[in-house]
Amino acid sequence: MPRRRNHDATAFAVRMPRVTPPVLALSFRILPGSIAVVGALVLAFSAVGASRDAIHPAEMRVFRAVNQMPDWLYVPLWLPMQFGNLVVGALAGLVVAVLLRDWPVAIAVVVATVLKLVVERVIRRRMTGFAGVRQRPGTSEPGAILRGGDVPARGASFPSGHVILAAAIAAVLSSALGPGLVWVPWLLALLVMAGRVFVGAHNPLDVTAGLGAGMLIGGVLDLLLR
Numbered sequence: 708m709p710r711r712r713n714h715d716a717t718a719f720a721v722r723m724p725r726v727t728p729p730v731l732a733l734s735f736r737i738l739p740g741s742i743a744v745v746g747a748l749v750l751a752f753s754a755v756g757a758s759r760d761a762i763h764p765a766e767m768r769v770f771r772a773v774n775q776m777p778d779w780l781y782v783p784l785w786l787p788m789q790f791g792n793l794v795v796g797a798l799a800g801l802v803v804a805v806l807l808r809d810w811p812v813a814i815a816v817v818v819a820t821v822l823k824l825v826v827e828r829v830i831r832r833r834m835t836g837f838a839g840v841r842q843r844p845g846t847s848e849p850g851a852i853l854r855g856g857d858v859p860a861r862g863a864s865f866p867s868g869h870v871i872l873a874a875a876i877a878a879v880l881s882s883a884l885g886p887g888l889v890w891v892p893w894l895l896a897l898l899v900m901a902g903r904v905f906v907g908a909h910n911p912l913d914v915t916a917g918l919g920a921g922m923l924i925g926g927v928l929d930l931l932l933r
Contacts, residue, residue, distance in 0.1 A: 739929035742878045746922025750866075753916035754830075757865050758837055762847055762910060769911045770844060773904040774852050780905060781854050788902035790876070790895040791869025793820065800876040803883070812883045815928040819875040822924050827868045830920065834865055841865035844907045853907040867909045870917025871924070873899040878925020882933060896921070 756763065789795040800816035834841060844851035845860030853860060877892035884891070900914040909917075 736930060739878070739882055739926045739933075741926075742881060742922050743926025743930065746874070746878070746919045746924075746926055748919070750830075750916055750919030750923060753866070753912050753919055754834070757834065757841055757912045757916065759840065760837075761840060766911050767848060770848055770851075770904060773901060773911075774844070774848070774907055776905060778854070784898060784902040784905060785855075787895050787898035788869070788906075790892075791867075791873040791899040791903070793823070793868075793872060796820070796872045796876050800879060803880055807883055809883050811932045812879060815879040815925070815932045816876060818932075819879055819921075819924050819928055820872065822928075823868060823872045823875060823921070826920050826924060827866060827871055830866050830916065831863050837865075838863060841910070841913070844910055847910065848907075851907045855906050858906050858908045864909055865913045866916035866920055867900075867903050867913045868917065869903055869908075870896065870900050870914045871921040874918045874921025875925040875928075876921075878922050879929055881925075882929050 756766070790799060797816060797820040800819075801813055804810070804813035804816060831838075840847065841864050843859050843862050843864045845853050845858070847864070873892075873896040877896045880892050881889055896918065900918060903909045903914055904911060
């Protein structure tokens with residue numbers, strides 16, 4: 708009889724489902740949460756730095772260092788810069804979601820694309836008092852080099868909408884991609900940042916603000932939809 712009771716107890720233990728401890732389950736969401744928090748901080752610091760009566764000399768030096776790099780870099784930078792294009796970036800994110808069969812990621816990509824337009828407009832409205840300063844480099848940076856036929860010489864420049872979208876898509880994909888591939892969308896986002904300054908479309912704080920806003924959007928969407 709004792710042996711039978713032990714056997715039944717063992718069988719019962721085998722049938723019991725494995726339950727993930729709540730603390731361990733919570734730790735899986737640290738990544739998107741961290742991305743959102745860091746993004747909020749980057750956006751806040753960028754907005755503070757941009758809230759001046761004139762572009763800071765340090766920002767102008769960074770702009771010149773990037774903008775005056777060799778012209779041959781335009782060709783290799785042009786393709787990754789398209790990751791920040793509204794249609795191309797959204798399609799790239801959706802293709803990855805379909806390949807992974809991760810429908811929450813697909814939804815997050817679509818929502819991020821819409822929020823990019825909303826957040827960009829909200830930030831520019833909040834920065835209206837400095838709109839005269841935060842103009843395109845063709846107006847605000849003496850001797851700026853404008854590359855490509857679609858780079859405007861004037862108009863609102865803060866934040867960079869291209870970078871918002873690229874960073875948002877990268878953040879949305881971070882939890883879905885494995886460690887071997889997660890760096891790819893972030894590298895593309897960084898290349899979009901560098902490329903937008905290189906072609907003379909944005910000043911440095913414009914692209915860092917876009918990075919922060921995109922990280923915030925993507926991190927929050929990942930937390931809510933996955």
